[in-house]
Amino acid sequence: MIFFSCAKEGDYQKSHLINYKDFKSTQKIKGSNLQFDSVSLRPTSIQVFDSLLFTVNRKDEKLIHVFNLNTKKKIGERIAMGGGPGEMLQPYFVSVDSQWVQLFDMSTFTLYVYDTRDFVINPSPAVNRKIKLSEPVLGDARLLGSNIITSSYNPNNQFSLFDSNGNSPLKFGTYPISNVPFSDKEKLEAYRFSFTTNQKDKVAVCYNWTDLIDILDKEGHLLKRIYGPQHFISIFKESHDGNVVSAAPVQGKTRDAYFSPVNAGDDFFVLFSGKAEGEENYDILANQIFIFDWNGEPKKILSLDQGVFCITVDPKNKRIYGISDQPEFHIVAFSYN
Numbered sequence: 001m002i003f004f005s006c007a008k009e010g011d012y013q014k015s016h017l018i019n020y021k022d023f024k025s026t027q028k029i030k031g032s033n034l035q036f037d038s039v040s041l042r043p044t045s046i047q048v049f050d051s052l053l054f055t056v057n058r059k060d061e062k063l064i065h066v067f068n069l070n071t072k073k074k075i076g077e078r079i080a081m082g083g084g085p086g087e088m089l090q091p092y093f094v095s096v097d098s099q100w101v102q103l104f105d106m107s108t109f110t111l112y113v114y115d116t117r118d119f120v121i122n123p124s125p126a127v128n129r130k131i132k133l134s135e136p137v138l139g140d141a142r143l144l145g146s147n148i149i150t151s152s153y154n155p156n157n158q159f160s161l162f163d164s165n166g167n168s169p170l171k172f173g174t175y176p177i178s179n180v181p182f183s184d185k186e187k188l189e190a191y192r193f194s195f196t197t198n199q200k201d202k203v204a205v206c207y208n209w210t211d212l213i214d215i216l217d218k219e220g221h222l223l224k225r226i227y228g229p230q231h232f233i234s235i236f237k238e239s240h241d242g243n244v245v246s247a248a249p250v251q252g253k254t255r256d257a258y259f260s261p262v263n264a265g266d267d268f269f270v271l272f273s274g275k276a277e278g279e280e281n282y283d284i285l286a287n288q289i290f291i292f293d294w295n296g297e298p299k300k301i302l303s304l305d306q307g308v309f310c311i312t313v314d315p316k317n318k319r320i321y322g323i324s325d326q327p328e329f330h331i332v333a334f335s336y337n
Contacts, residue, residue: 011233012212013177018228018298023290026301031308031322031332036067038074042329046312047093048321052120053331054101056091063091064103066120076123079103086124088112092140095199100128104141109133111141111148111166133166142197144218149203151195155184158193158205159220172220173205176212180233189236189247196261196268202294204268206258209234209249211274213258215296224296230255230274252278259286264315267293269302271311284309285324302336 043055043065052075053067062077080087089107096102101114113129131148137160139151148162158173175191182190192208202223205214210233213226234254236247256273271286285307291300308322320334 011178011231012225012227014222015176015212015225015227016296017231018226020229020301022229023298023301026303027336028303028305029320029334029336030305031334034069034072034321034331034333036072036074038065043323043331045093045310046321046323046331047096048312048314048319049096049098049116052096053321054093054096055331056093058090063088075120078119078123078125083108086127094141095143101125102143106137106140109136131164131166133160133162133169135160135169142195142203143199144197144203145200147218149195149197151193153188155187159195159203161220170220173203173214173216174220174222176207176214176225178233180235182236183238183247185238185245185247186236189249190234194259194261194270196263198263198268198294204261204270204292204294206261206270208257208259209236209254211255211257211272213270213292213296215294226292226296226298232257249277252276256284256286258290260310262311262313264291264313267291267299267315269311269313269320271308283307283326285326289320302334304334306332308332 041057042059043057045056047054051069053069055065057065063081064078066075068075088105091103091105094102094104101116101119103112111131112127114125115128119125137150138153141148141150146164150160152160157171160169162169175187190209193205195205197203201218203216211230215224217223232255235250237250238247255276258270258272261268261270269289269291272288272290273286275282287304287307289302292298308324310323312321318336322332324332
């Protein structure tokens with residue numbers, strides 16, 4: 001009895017438990033499917049700035065598509081797929097603002113910086129600056145002050161921090177400790193995460209298979225650990241095939257948690273699922289967006305009338321844009337208040 005009475009509090013060390021009631025409000029919002037003059041083929045990520053929508057389409061010859069949200073017309077396609085000059089293989093949006101479009105090519109560990117105006121109007125935009133990281137990384141990248149932060153696949157640390165020239169990586173971020181024993185390989189899979197930053201001094205680490213969020217400072221120190229609202233830990237089991245070590249989810253003991261976190265100024269937005277693969281009509285789409293401030297305080301739940309697997313947020317106009325693949329790929333727009 002003592003074990004079970006303490007188990008919930010002890011699931012994660014240094015964790016602050018939250019429930020749905022800790023959010024100050026819930027808003028139901030209805031999405032509208034965006035109809036552009038040109039079909040966007042299988043977008044995998046999106047970014048919005050002002051009246052511009054950018055998508056990454058990894059199945060197309062040109063990887064970045066740019067749309068005008070006011071006219072619903074495609075402005076053009078940018079960045080050819082390939083390994084030559086001006087080409088990329090796995091681009092990922094780092095940020096888009098009035099001055100710069102920043103893309104990280106995960107295949108070459110390189111950050112590309114473009115003038116925003118030139119990127120929008122020029123079919124072959126010129127690279128303003130190119131920063132190649134001094135060592136390979138396996139994840140995407142974000143800005144943290146003047147530095148570049150990337151996720152790692154290492155049981156001893158979660159992140160690598162590079163300076164503005166791509167040099168001298170600092171390793172930081174420790175995986176959570178729970179009352180479930182994991183091997184190193186199981187830990188790497190069970191605690192896979194997505195992350196975003198406020199681009200200044202804080203990192204939000206949102207775990208994909210357990211409903212846990214860590215808020216870190218710019219040196220990687222844990223500021224707050226948020227556990228909930230469902231309080232689950234997915235179980236992974238290590239296996240060996242010769243010298244190959246892998247870990248797979250245990251059937252019936254895994255759930256989808258947080259993904260696609262987005263910086264929205266004073267807050268960050270993140271999709272939450274809570275679904276298990278064994279459930280009837282399971283899919284990867286999430287119908288809830290949780291809003292937290294950068295101190296880790298829960299603020300609001302947005303309940304979506306249709307699920308999405310990736311979002312971007314326009315906090316100025318209070319609009320959210322998401323990608324769905326049901327029944328086929330399309331972009332959905334939501335308004336919130």
